[in-house]
Amino acid sequence: MNKPKMAMEKCASRVLMLLSQLERLNEEPKVSDTDAIRQITGKILHILQTQEKTRKEMVSKGSSGMEVILSSLENTRDLQTTLNILNILNELLTVGGGRRIGAFVSKGGTAILLQLLVSSSKDLPMNEELMLHIHFLLVKVGPKDRKFGVKARLNGALNVTVNLVKRNLQNCKMLLPCLQVLRVYAGNMVNAVSLGKSGALDLMFEIIGPYSKKSTTLLKVALDTLAALLKSKMNARRTVDRGYLPTLLAFYQDWHRNDIRHCHLIIRKSILGCIKNLTAIKLGRKAFIDANGMRILYNTSTECLPVRTLDPLVNASSLIMRKCFPKNRLPLPTIKSVYQHPLPHIPAGGPVALLYSQPPEVDDVVDESDENETTEIDTENEEEETGHKSQIDDIETDINKLRPKQMQTRPFDELIVYERFCVEFTEDFKDNDFKGCKAVDSDSHRPIVIPTTLIPVGSPKKRQRLENVQPQKSPESPLEQGSISISKTPEGKSAPDLACSLSRLVLDGGSDDGYQEESGEQAVLEVPDTAAVLPLHDPDLYLEMITCTRSVPAYTEVAYPDYFGHVALHLREPIVERVYGVQRTKIFQDIERLIHPIDILDKVVYDLDNQSSPVVENGESLKFNSKFESGNLRKAIQVRKFEYDLILNSDINSNHYHQWFYFEVGNMRPGVRYRFNIINCEKSNSQFNYGMQVLMYSVQEAIRGSPHWARTGSDICYYKNHFSRSSIAAGGQKGKSYFTMTFTVTFQHKDDVCYFAYHYPYTFSTLKMHLRKLRALRTAQIYYREDELCQTLGGNSCPLLTITAMPESSSNDHISQFRSRPVVFLSARVHPGETNASWVMKGTLEFLMSRSSEAQSLRESYIFKIIPMLNPDGVINGNHRCSLSGEDLNRQWQNPNAELHPTIYHAKSLLQYLRATARTPLVFCDYHGHSRKKNVFMYGCSIKETVWQTNVNTSSSDLHEDLGYRTLPKLLSQIAPVFSLSSCSFVVERSKEATARVVVWREIGVQRSYTMESTLCGCDQGKYKGLQIGTRELEEMGAQFCLGLFRLRHFTSPLEHHKHNSHLLDVENDLIETRNIPNITSPSTYVLEEDEPAFLEEVDYSAESNDENDPDLEPDLQDNRALPDPNSDSEFSHQDCLT
């Protein structure tokens, strides 16, 4: 037998005995029992202090120890008994963590303590020991009781503590616990306001002060209390009014100077925390600027920079400086696109209607009263609901909306015109010789003309002018084929000793005969011979194609990369590791603009808004240009000798969507680091923060035999800047800012012309050239037809391809096999900025036209209907998101307008026709690009998976859903290394109800209806893990998509099932993985913003004026260790965050 154990058991049972005695006494309280209770509590306390294990016994499960103790505390009027019990509680709550405190709180302990505090405060003289003990306990309990603030206020405890602080300013022993409790009170906003009125702010300023080695713990708690109080805007105003902001700055400087060994980092950071909360209000920001705060924090931060452990200070300072940085106006006359395109009619509502209804005198660049104090009032919410509800809210819960519609949206006689796009279904192939290379002549199919108010193409009639728009640039006159000339316009003083004088490649519509050199220099343009490696590229054909491409600005120049072509590099381009502190460095450089304004050149070197007044050249500045297909640079400003601010043009008939870019740079000095800042980006985050680089094309490299786009740039960073975004541009929200995408480049060659792009460009003219070349690849086995689906608003032709295998003969059997092939409907590039989608489409098309046996089998299996570019006008005019109607075409599928959205209208009608003729496609897939995620993945539609995500009370058991929609993504994940199944989602979101994927699924009834998203950045899994994506990988994906379709045959054709019998069925079961489905779609794949799910990585780029949630300024009250929080200050934290 173990002796100590027995002793312990004895003690435990003794405690229980004492407790039950106490319990009895509580039930029948008599005055004569006071002594007994005092004795019992004293004994319990003694046992607790000597026998650690008995504490456990007292609060173990099923024990009523806590109730008995609390009940005694509530009932007793005896001071010694009260102190005994407070000590008992102190013993109990000191160890055992949150569980015991939780038990204490749930048994009503907090309120009993607070009542005791208030009632004891009325005794005169006040018993200091009692007060001290109560506060010790409150310090323990407060932070763990969610309702502590409210309870303290309702019990009237706030002023008791404030008065104790007032009376004990010199009594550190008493002051510290009181301050700690005050700090917890102040965490409640209503309390903070009330405490501010009771003079708590002035009290804190009596405690905090300049550098001193004494009572730093006290100082720290006072600063934290002050910071908590200052979260109330009313308190912040009161503090600024009394002139305390310069005081805080002076304290900060003093600590910075004297805390040489950095022992008091946490105090310095707490001072910054107070300043940060003060600068949350306009008055505070003004006071900060007036007190020279920018320079003070800039200088202290610069001195802190070399010491890595001081990063929290630098980051906090940088946050404050960014908040206080005066908002600048984007240097533009208007944020509307430089170019306007007249619309056949203005839609009744939506962004375009808003744009057009805007009075001409309105300044849309900045808001009239940007600094509005009305929002700066305290919210009276006790507990603010921080909602992660929005993403859940977006999921469709209306089960009727999830069920496919079984209605015909248009009468069949309206759809019959679309028969012309499906002639293969009626053709008898009797005249076909099946040996030659004859294909159906596409020219015989005229476009469908929908009567509109649009002026016929080519008509010289004047266009209607929009109010308050830029004067119409040159009229849109298509260049006549045959009158092209390549001219070399003399650009500045081009050195005559150049191996090849690089000047602009211009299509000259005015010259009479052929190609000509216009400039005095008759340098011969060396075109790299890429025919061997780029079978679909042909520079001459490109020029031919571009002559009938109609752009709104009537571009006459041709970008060299599109002319020369792009040969994918063989070297691997890894995803770039982000350099530590890059964002901070960039922000400091921006702050220097304010601190040293004299160093800023502010010289406009390119300006589409002022084309009439050409920029004076002095040979020192870079030359910019983007007046070519898909180009979209609006303005370039030289800020410092080697630094340029760039502004992108908005989408036509729009005032935003700045993301895609494509421009040319010349007159560079080799070996110098140039910094470029695109300053009007809008997305809140970007893959540029996660290893993506920009693309650069060097013409010198091309001429030397290596024509290629390559990833380039260092010090890449994407962050919120100080250019204000008007509410007009921010969807009505005030106080928003733009974002800067910055990158640094060192050019290799002298007299080079280089191009920069967001992603590998792919112009409409390139598509036409590729189609012309693909058509030439036809063989006797390939059925290839190119129709014109319709004309676009800009007067371009939207191609529709039909690809399949020719029937083996014109025999009935063969024709019948031909006609029974299921349709696969593919489209791409509805979003012009997603050029990667075109490269994937190129891969698909090349595979479909190839001579491989798989390609032939695939053609024999399906009839492909392909619209390779749903938005040619957007692509041509350098838009990022919209068509010429200023709208996102992938939000128009529910109710497309024939005039405003012709490509969508006719694509949908064609699908309706197919459905009406019992040829509903087996697969529909719209190719997109994704700017915020890695890899390639798909979005599909599933009722069940949507219902599962929402926990809507639907008896989902009665939903019968074929799981076939999962097969293709699963096959692709097995075939394609870039494809990631875990990123796929099959949830139907409300915000996506007008997208192609959802409408084709719901209205056309295509079960396998997808959006395929390709990363713009790179891969984080598979064979290409850690690499940025290139055209080779994108094209490979396009080909592998075909292989996926090829394998899909086995799972969709009843004949195939029969042929390959049971083992394939097993494979299918394996593929579908029914049991795992609910787990596959993780919350991270919810699609929140447009096509883009929430970003999974978080970057601290925020500097919102109203940024209230800053957990790093809320250190644990109990934790006074002077250690910086490793997470809170890292500039680049990898927490999962759905923002």
Ligand SMILES: [Zn+2]
């Ligand atoms: Zn898209």
